[in-house]
Amino acid sequence: KFDLVIAETFLTESLYGFAQHFDAPLITYSTFGNSMWTNDLVGTPAPPSHVAHFLLSFADQMSFWERLGNVAATIVDRLAFELYYLPVQKQMYKEGFPNAKISFEEQMQNVSLVFLNQHFSVSSPRPYAPNMIEVGGIQVEKPKALPEDLQ
DSSP states (O other), X not given: OOSXXXXXXXTOGGGGHHHHHTTOOEEEEETTOOOHHHHHHXXXXXXXXXXXXXXXXXXXXXXXXXXXXXXXXXXXXXXXXXXXXXXXXXXXXXXXXXXXXXXXXXXXXXXXXXXXSOOGGGSOOOOOXXXXXXXXXXXXXXXXXXXXXXX
């Protein structure tokens, strides 16, 4: 019996089946921060009119042309995700968990919490669902005090 299953968000959706296999809540961790994949897991809105695509270097104050490019990139990414990527993950889920109690789609909607490796101080403002938490920098230890002669 496991109390919790933690999985990487990026390119591992087929492994989410371990949560239903062990009858445990699923937490995902996105090592590169927020993206379409993490947003979909917990229903976080990300309108391309003001939330930049994670692969583009646009700031939160986009020009009209940047917004247009952002919408185009989001559409292309969504199509590739839905038409090419997810079917492969779904097939791996079916092969890995042939006796799954819930479907791949249901499992994708059954994520309890998403940790993001980013911090609000170095990212643009954007909406987040309550179960999406920025934990960037959590691994950084408190610094030791400077020697007396340097203080």
